[in-house]
Amino acid sequence: MLKRIVLASGNAGKLREFSQLFNSWDIEVLPQSEFGVSDTEETGLSFIENALIKARHASRISGLPALADDSGLAVDVLGGAPGIYSARYSGEGATDARNNNKLLEALQGIEEVRRGASFHCALAFVRSFDDPVPLVCSAQWRGHILTEPAGEQGFGYDPLFFVDAEGMTSAQMPRELKNRISHRAQGVVAFETMWQETMLGTDLAG
Numbered sequence: 716m717l718k719r720i721v722l723a724s725g726n727a728g729k730l731r732e733f734s735q736l737f738n739s740w741d742i743e744v745l746p747q748s749e750f751g752v753s754d755t756e757e758t759g760l761s762f763i764e765n766a767l768i769k770a771r772h773a774s775r776i777s778g779l780p781a782l783a784d785d786s787g788l789a790v791d792v793l794g795g796a797p798g799i800y801s802a803r804y805s806g807e808g809a810t811d812a813r814n815n816n817k818l819l820e821a822l823q824g825i826e827e828v829r830r831g832a833s834f835h836c837a838l839a840f841v842r843s844f845d846d847p848v849p850l851v852c853s854a855q856w857r858g859h860i861l862t863e864p865a866g867e868q869g870f871g872y873d874p875l876f877f878v879d880a881e882g883m884t885s886a887q888m889p890r891e892l893k894n895r896i897s898h899r900a901q902g903v904v905a906f907e908t909m910w911q912e913t914m915l916g917t918d919l920a921g
């Protein structure tokens with residue numbers, strides 16, 4: 716039996732990472748665009764709520780189980796901003812470049828030791844749009860925000876996110892490294908544990 720789930724995201728950077736993160740899984744993870752699912756409003760007040768909203772929306776339209784990622788960057792000295800508003804940080808027509816510029820402006824004059832930040836990733840999986848027992852989990856990744864961008868890999872805030880343990884930004888990491896240690900990578904590990912505890916033996920997971 717073909718096991719297919721919809722990946723409820725329109726972000727090309729995330730989709731690239733998920734295709735590697737789910738590479739070894741015995742399921743087909745297909746982007747929502749293949750089912751004509753477009754973005755929905757992210758009205759939640761937390762990463763987890765927004766992940767659930769996106770997963771339910773994609774499942775409703777595709778008729779398939781769906782997995783969503785809601786993620787973002789929380790900067791300590793900004794009280795956790797931009798947080799769940801990371802993608803919309805620079806307002807109407809926001810792009811990664813504008814968001815990064817706005818972040819640099821917000822942190823102007825702030826010394827390195829006070830530039831700590833975390834990437835957050837919430838994952839939500841629903842078997843159907845009205846699934847009363849979704850699988851949800853989340854993970855964080857610690858770093859600090861540089862004063863200028865470095866690196867070409869990845870997406871979003873990666874060029875500004877310096878990971879001290881690796882001595883480089885997440886945009887300077889080879890794809891394999893980021894996909895071993897990132898908030899999203901850790902989230903998928905947590906998700907896999909829940910998946911094995913609840914889904915194995917069901918139709919979906921075989």
Ligand SMILES: O=c1nc[nH]c2c1ncn2[C@H]1C[C@H](O)[C@@H](COP(=O)(O)OP(=O)(O)OP(=O)(O)O)O1
Binds near residue numbers: 723729788873
């Ligand atoms: O590994 C990452 N490296 C760099 N930046 C990242 C990462 N992970 C999330 N981010 C940033 C991008 C975006 O500014 C926001 C996610 O917003 P978020 O609403 O979850 O995603 P999105 O709107 O781009 O696509 P979608 O909602 O269709 O999944 O956090």
Ligand SMILES: [Mg+2]
Binds near residue numbers: 757802
């Ligand atoms: Mg979004």
